[in-house]
Amino acid sequence: MARKMLDCREFPSESGCTLTLIGEEAEVLRAGMAHAVDVHGHADGEELRAGLRAALREPAEAAT
Numbered sequence: 001m002a003r004k005m006l007d008c009r010e011f012p013s014e015s016g017c018t019l020t021l022i023g024e025e026a027e028v029l030r031a032g033m034a035h036a037v038d039v040h041g042h043a044d045g046e047e048l049r050a051g052l053r054a055a056l057r058e059p060a061e062a063a064t
C-alpha cells in the first residue's frame, strides 16, 4: 500500500497550520481538499486539487 503525506506547513498560511495528513493518495487529496476549503478558505476546484497533488510527499521523507 503506497501511502502519501500532505503537510500543511508546506503551504503559506496566516494561521501557521501544522496539520499533516497521511494515507492513500485519494484519501489524502479528499481530506486535504476539505481541509483547505474549510480551514483556509480556498476555492474548491481543479486548481486546488493540482496544488495539493503537487505537494504530496512520501511519508518516509518526513520520518526524521
Ligand SMILES: [Zn+2]
Pocket: 008, 013, 017, 018, 019, 035, 039, 040
Ligand atoms: Zn491547514
